[in-house]
Amino acid sequence: MITPDFDTVNVGGIRTACVGRKELAALVGNICEGYAQRHQAAPFVIFSNNGHAISIYNADKQAREQMDQADLVHADGQSVVSFSRWFKHARAVPERTATTDMIHDIPNFYPGTLKHFLLGGKAASVSKAADILGQTYANFQVVGHQHGYFGDAEEAAICDAINAAKPDVLWVGLGKPKEQLFCIRNKSRLTVPVIISCGGCYNYITGEYPRAPMWMQNAGLEWLFRMAKDPRKLFVRYLLTNPHAIYCVLKHGLAKQG
Template sequence: MFEPIFDTVNVGGIETARLGRKDLARLVGNICAHYSEQNKAQPFVIFSNNGHAISIYNSDAEAKTQMDQADLVHADGQSVVSFSRWFNKGNAIPERTATTDMIHDIPNFYEGTLKHFLLGGKESSVTKAADVLAQSYPNFQVVGVQHGYFNEAEETAICDAINAAKPDVLWVGLGKPKEQIFCIRNKQRLNVPVIISCGGCYNYITGEYPRAPMWMQKAGMEWLFRMANDPKKLFWRYAVTNPHAIYCVLKHGRAQKNVAADVN
């Protein structure tokens, strides 16, 4: 039986994988390659860590419970990579693994063909994203799509449709914390090797949302670019969550440092 092995570092209270883009993509592929439906193995659930996630994790008990049930949390935000260096210089996250990159990294860095199911967003967006990915990568096989405008009563039928399509990877783009709640609530219903939460990823694939220039991404300023493009939606989110996330990182980092000092 294949056991995914990776190290983690605590960033803002969230245990976050110390994996680079290639290693994370290949880990996903290897989990899928070793999955056996006959073993009744539960899906391997992957969530993301960024400033918004840190703030929610430390202020919403339900969101914290959902995040803690993930099998792996990766560094979606460049800020998380930077935060990991504050108190863990020799144990930091090597690079950002943005979900908007990961969905391309998997077919680029894992040679095998994987079947994907895209859930979330508007019907037009998720369908177009599926077309773009399938046309861009011969080893990215889309076996189904489902828009994100449904209620809890419809989830059983949706899970049945996903199982019937037999994907290797289920992408769930419903936004935080709804997508985490969906993943954990339906984990036992789904016969898929890997589930990955992906927020508004489909809109970036289709070009509906622009990516920040590379220099802003590397500087950890992609949030500023996004806010400038949609201030009504994002100004207050970042104005509140960014300072709170920094406070949470400092709080947890100092607590870890004090524990280490006591042990020594």
């Protein structure tokens, strides 16, 4: 098993990697290279941390146990970067590594060609995202994709199909906490070097979900932009999870300081 060297910081109870975008992309590529060389058995699982994740982690025991089994948790939200600097930690997260950027960062910052399998989302969305990524990056080879509307009884067959395609990276976009549960539950079935949870990433690639202006992203306000675009779906979620996440960050941070 490859054990990359990176520092972590406690953000809302979640051990979050202190890595930047280029470093994370290189780490993924190096793990994929090392997998072939060492015949590594277990996939390296990467989950994301943001306000929603912090709230779920502190409210749901099962989700917390799944998150704790990740090999690396990165700062998907700008708020996590800010939270990591609230207390006198020896380390802090250097920059946001949004999953919607990471799927582009890997082919941009890692020169080698990697094979990818996209799992999750609607059939039309994941198929279109696969076409866009494959056409945009010569070193992003899509070897398969599968929509996310399947039942538990179908998981074994889906895992077999993923293994048969032999991807280097499996992207799992089923939404929190379902995607974390899928990754950990099927980790022993999958013979892929890296698994990355990616939420609604495919919809951003296709343009179905617009990204916030850069100033809002840098200010940690992308959640506000998303809520304004889809208030019926996201207003209650952010109304509940954002204050809870801040409370959890303070609780864990102050406990550590004490």
